[in-house]
Amino acid sequence: MDLRGWARPMIFAVAWVIALFLLLPGLVTIPVAFNDSRFIALPQGAWSPRHFETLFTSAPWLSSIADSLGVALASTVLAVCLGTACAVGLWRVRPWLAGLVGAIMLAPMIFPPIVSALALYRAWVAIGLYDTWAGVVLAHTILAIPYVIIAVTTSLSMLDARLEQAARSLGATPLRTMIDVILPNIRTGVATAAVFAFIVSWDEIVVTMFVSSRAVYTLPRRMWDGIRESVDPTVAAVAVVLMALTALGVLAAIVVSLRRPARNP
Amino acid sequence: MAKRPLSGEPYVGFLLPAALLVCGLFLIPIGQLVALSFGGLDAPTLRWYEQVAATDSIHRILLTTFRIVGLTTVIAVVLGYAVAYAMAHMGERQRLALLLCVLVPFWLSVLVRALAWLILLRNNGIVNEALLGSGLIAAPLPLVRNELGVVIGMVHYLVPYAVFPIFATMRGLDGRLMMAARSVGASPFRTFIDIYLPLTLPALFGAGLLVFVFGLGFFVTPAILGGGRVVMLSEYVSISVLQTLRWGLAAALSVVLLVATLALIAIVSRVTGVRRMLGAS
Numbered sequence: 001m002d003l004r005g006w007a008r009p010m011i012f013a014v015a016w017v018i019a020l021f022l023l024l025p026g027l028v029t030i031p032v033a034f035n036d037s038r039f040i041a042l043p044q045g046a047w048s049p050r051h052f053e054t055l056f057t058s059a060p061w062l063s064s065i066a067d068s069l070g071v072a073l074a075s076t077v078l079a080v081c082l083g084t085a086c087a088v089g090l091w092r093v094r095p096w097l098a099g100l101v102g103a104i105m106l107a108p109m110i111f112p113p114i115v116s117a118l119a120l121y122r123a124w125v126a127i128g129l130y131d132t133w134a135g136v137v138l139a140h141t142i143l144a145i146p147y148v149i150i151a152v153t154t155s156l157s158m159l160d161a162r163l164e165q166a167a168r169s170l171g172a173t174p175l176r177t178m179i180d181v182i183l184p185n186i187r188t189g190v191a192t193a194a195v196f197a198f199i200v201s202w203d204e205i206v207v208t209m210f211v212s213s214r215a216v217y218t219l220p221r222r223m224w225d226g227i228r229e230s231v232d233p234t235v236a237a238v239a240v241v242l243m244a245l246t247a248l249g250v251l252a253a254i255v256v257s258l259r260r261p262a263r264n265p
Numbered sequence: 266m267a268k269r270p271l272s273g274e275p276y277v278g279f280l281l282p283a284a285l286l287v288c289g290l291f292l293i294p295i296g297q298l299v300a301l302s303f304g305g306l307d308a309p310t311l312r313w314y315e316q317v318a319a320t321d322s323i324h325r326i327l328l329t330t331f332r333i334v335g336l337t338t339v340i341a342v343v344l345g346y347a348v349a350y351a352m353a354h355m356g357e358r359q360r361l362a363l364l365l366c367v368l369v370p371f372w373l374s375v376l377v378r379a380l381a382w383l384i385l386l387r388n389n390g391i392v393n394e395a396l397l398g399s400g401l402i403a404a405p406l407p408l409v410r411n412e413l414g415v416v417i418g419m420v421h422y423l424v425p426y427a428v429f430p431i432f433a434t435m436r437g438l439d440g441r442l443m444m445a446a447r448s449v450g451a452s453p454f455r456t457f458i459d460i461y462l463p464l465t466l467p468a469l470f471g472a473g474l475l476v477f478v479f480g481l482g483f484f485v486t487p488a489i490l491g492g493g494r495v496v497m498l499s500e501y502v503s504i505s506v507l508q509t510l511r512w513g514l515a516a517a518l519s520v521v522l523l524v525a526t527l528a529l530i531a532i533v534s535r536v537t538g539v540r541r542m543l544g545a546s
Contacts (some may be wrong), residue, residue, distance in 0.1 A: 007453060008354070015351030018344045019366035022424060025381040026373060028391055032384055040384065042391065082283040089279030101280050108291055112482030112526055114499040115295070115519045118506060122301075123294035142291050145283055174275045203374050206484045206499075223376045227383065227489055236384075239377040243369075250368045254361060 026243050033236035040233045051237035061222065061234060068219040071133070072201040075140035079197040082141070083148025084190055088182055090149070091156045092164065092174075102149070109146035113206035116143070121210040129211070136216045139207050144197035151196055155189020156182075195249075295523075302516035313517035323501075323518070330498040333412055333487070334480040337419040342473045344420070345427025346465075352428070353435035371425035379489040382418045383409060386490075410492030418490040419480055426479060427472045434468035467536060474533045478526050498522055 035041055036048035055061050086105060090098045108116060120139050121130070129135030163185065167177040183190070205220040212221070219238065226232035304310035317323055348367065352360050370378065385391050386409035393405040408414055442464070446456040484499040491497065496504070498518065505515040 011347065012351050012355065012359075015348045015363060018348050018424065019363050022370040022421060023366040025385055025421065026370065026377060028381050028384050029377065041389075042394075082286060085279040086283035089276045092276040093274055093280065097274070097277075097280075101284055104292065105283060105287055107295075108287060110478075110526065110530055111295070112499060112519075112522050114482065114484055114502050115298070115523050116291070118502065118515060118519055119291070119294035119298040121506075122297060123290065138286075138290060142287060145287060149283075168275075174279070178279070199372065203376075205376065220374065220376055223374075223380075224485075227376060227380050235376075235380060239374075239380055242374050242377050246372045246374075247369050250365060250372055254365060254368075258361075 026239070029236045029239035029243065032233060033240040035233060035236075037233065040236060051234050052241075054234045055237045055241070058234075060217075061238075064217050064219045064222040067216050068202055071136050071140055071216065071218060072198050074137045075144055075201045076194055076197040078137065078141040079144035079148050080190060080194050083145045083193060083197070084152050084183075084186075085178075086145070087149045087152035087156060088178055090153065091161075105149050106146045108142050117207045117210035120207055124211045131211070131213045131215045133216055136208060136212050136218070139211050140201040140204055143204060143207060144200040147196040147200055148193040151193035152186060152189045155186040155192070159185050298516050299520055301512060302520045304513065313513040316514055317517050317521065326496060326498055326501045327521075329412070329495065330481065333415055333419070333495070333497060334477055334483075337416050337423060337480050338473050338477040340416070340420045341423040341476050342427045342469060344424050345472060345476075346431055346469060348424070348428045349432035349435055352432050367425050367428055370421070375422065375485045376489075378422060379418055379486050382414065382421065382490055386414050386417070409490055410494050412491075412495050414490040414492075415487045415495050415497070418486040419483060422483075422486055423476045423480060427476050430472045430475070431465065431468045434465055438464055471533055471536050474529055474536070478529045478533070481526060481529075482522065 031042050031047075032040055033051055034047045034049065035043040036046040036050060037043075086101075090102050090105075093101075120142075124130040124135045124139070129138065159182070163181055164177055167181040168174070172180065203220060204218075205224055208216075208218055208221055209224070212218070223235045223238055226235035226238075300306055302313055304312065348363070352363055355363065383390070387393070388405040388407075390408070392408060393402075396402045397405065408417075438461075442460055443456050446460045447453070451459065482499055483497060484503070487495060487497040488500045491500070499522070502515045502518050502522070505511045505518065
């Protein structure tokens, strides 16, 4: 729209103020992370990397990083395999069936986390998955599948359905068609899906708190403890590391999307 | 994989593994939770729902939750609309820079964001220290461990969720409609009110509903920034289970939360089509 005079720069200025309100607060964790104190506080002169040393040398923090990485990698592989197959299925089956199954598959994303947490806690205790590695991986897989399906479905919607028909009419089985024709064409969508799934698992806290207690202690769980007790400044060091990784990831994603021909904004 | 496809639906097999997992290990447990809220299948009872309906402290929790989420939604959607509008009308470079500022916090861990606001807003936090140091205030302002802190933290979390669907709609608008209005003499303000706003209102409403649904289930942000003094529904459910061991009550409250969520999602999907909203965000 065509706004002239004062209105246009003013709206842009307002937008920038809001954007800075979104971006800047995270940065306050930096001075706290480099503070030479046993408490969460701002540095009084002396800066020190000791909280980063704690993060990367203490056994509890290292084991939490390992737990989070392991769980996230395993649930990403599972969610991407199951979710991609499901998305391709949804793309090809009759509309009513796709609608029904699609709605069911989105449930873990839509349901409030605390509701999923209570339900899974009881079920995991009942079938012996509570506080096991497999239990946490399965819970995260279920929570990540909807994101995988959405990412792959988006990719499939840009694929010409006649490719699949051509392969099938030449005698390929659905599995062969999937491997040789469909997958190569949606690999960007599958890669996006894997990133989503990894982040869902890596960040998950509410369900994790309910389905695990000691055997699996993920990084968000340890951060939660550190923030709630408000005594462990190592969480600020974690925050700085996560922020740097997030910023790098977003920059990389923007660069990649600029290099590809623009399809969607 | 079977050589001979199921009659007309050769791809059904692709759905099965994921569908079985989600049905067996998610929907059935949810169903069991619902059954528990009715006292189990052996001795059905409505006593937990009666307790929800009759207990003042639960009413206060529900009221607090809806008040905070309502306020948060309105603020987040208004701010999101402004950012989306600017993004839709900027030059490419400036748009990318703004997008970066929205995307980084969007992807940032919820715990990191809550920690940052805690550091900023607590009594000996940066905001209060700065205000005290400048002599503007004599005693620290209560900015956190109250509803204000929760609202700030939740707005900060939810603004990006409002920006993306609204921006997608604004990009898809036909600019000639606004040019036509201007060419027949409408002022820019009038064009905005009569043409642009009505065209983007469904997206605004849809984004608002999504943000509201999302906020309703919030757990981490209110638990950290409310500091035990502002308890929203999700945290109360967790307390009912972990501290007071009232599973029936927790299950009934879960069902209330779930039904509210699903009802709102049903409205969203009628307004905009849920697939498009989810795909756009």
